[in-house]
Amino acid sequence: MKLFEAHNASKKIDGKGILHDISITISQREKIAITGANGSGKSSLLKLIGGIYEHSSGQVIRSPLKVGYVPEHFPETIRFKIYEYLMLTGKMNKKSKGEIKKKIEYYATAFSILPFLSTPLKNCSKGTKQKVGIIQALMKDPNLLLLDEPLTGLDEQTKKELLHLLQSIQGECTIIFTAHDSLLINRLAYREVVIENGKIVSDSTKSESEKIKYILAEIPSTDFILSIPSLSYQSRDGNRVEIMVTAAESDQVLRMLLDQGCSIVEVIEKR
Numbered sequence: 001m002k003l004f005e006a007h008n009a010s011k012k013i014d015g016k017g018i019l020h021d022i023s024i025t026i027s028q029r030e031k032i033a034i035t036g037a038n039g040s041g042k043s044s045l046l047k048l049i050g051g052i053y054e055h056s057s058g059q060v061i062r063s064p065l066k067v068g069y070v071p072e073h074f075p076e077t078i079r080f081k082i083y084e085y086l087m088l089t090g091k092m093n094k095k096s097k098g099e100i101k102k103k104i105e106y107y108a109t110a111f112s113i114l115p116f117l118s119t120p121l122k123n124c125s126k127g128t129k130q131k132v133g134i135i136q137a138l139m140k141d142p143n144l145l146l147l148d149e150p151l152t153g154l155d156e157q158t159k160k161e162l163l164h165l166l167q168s169i170q171g172e173c174t175i176i177f178t179a180h181d182s183l184l185i186n187r188l189a190y191r192e193v194v195i196e197n198g199k200i201v202s203d204s205t206k207s208e209s210e211k212i213k214y215i216l217a218e219i220p221s222t223d224f225i226l227s228i229p230s231l232s233y234q235s236r237d238g239n240r241v242e243i244m245v246t247a248a249e250s251d252q253v254l255r256m257l258l259d260q261g262c263s264i265v266e267v268i269e270k271r
């Protein structure tokens with residue numbers, strides 16, 4: 001199902017052309033990275049897709065969508081504690097108090113921010129603020145999640161954590177994000193749209209060898225995994241880990257795991 005179509009759409013603000021001749025079709029469940037240099041128009045394209053910017057000319061068709069939008073910068077002046085802020089955004093989405101409480105508890109646990117729920121947002125780390133930004137968007141149960149540079153300024157560990165959280169968002173949700181960070185572009189997106197001076201200059205889907213695979217393995221100890229810095233993994237129950245690799249590198253990693261006496265439980269490709 002198509003979620004968004006633009007045909008030669010342009011956007012001007014105060015007479016200045018920001019986006020030019022944008023033609024693009026986006027379908028349900030896609031995971032798209034919008035990349036390009038600073039000031040090229042990435043955020044503006046994201047806003048056009050989400051309906052935050054209306055087009056000035058051309059044609060834009062949007063399906064009726066619940067859009068969750070995570071801005072690049074969390075407003076620094078918000079005086080609320082995390083819990084209060086999420087309650088408030090939940091109420092703005094017309095959810096019942098019980099439902100909001102349940103969702104806050106669920107996402108605060110999943111995003112490991114339970115201990116900070118009573119902390120004022122302005123005192124939180126950038127990573128925690130970013131998680132809160134994503135939670136407020138997810139609480140809408142969006143079918144389109146838009147993230148503006150979600151990993152910028154975070155340390156490597158928090159980047160990996162957020163990557164896993166974004167990958168674990170199940171269902172029909174379409175995710176579109178702007179990024180400079182190769183981690184998110186390589187590991188989350190299946191399609192990359194490159195923008196230059198407000199124009200789309202490339203729109204490509206990953207080849208089979210670039211697709212991501214997940215290896216679920218039982219390992220004697222995490223030391224071996226930790227010794228490979230580029231490998232991204234998440235601990236599962238007991239001594240199980242889920243390791244994320246590109247299809248091209250999966251055979252080599254499988255061999256390394258077997259050499260180390262690990263047993264392979266499952267290898268899956270996720271979309």
Ligand SMILES: Nc1ncnc2c1ncn2[C@@H]1O[C@H](COP(=O)(O)OP(=O)(O)OP(=O)(O)O)[C@@H](O)[C@H]1O
Pocket residue numbers: 013018036037038039040041042043044045178
């Ligand atoms: N609301 C606005 N008012 C005026 N100019 C704007 C507005 N939004 C975007 N622009 C201009 O449009 C151009 C593209 O901006 P945009 O934020 O979309 O780029 P970007 O690729 O996301 O940049 P960055 O990587 O630095 O975040 C810039 O020249 C910017 O100044």
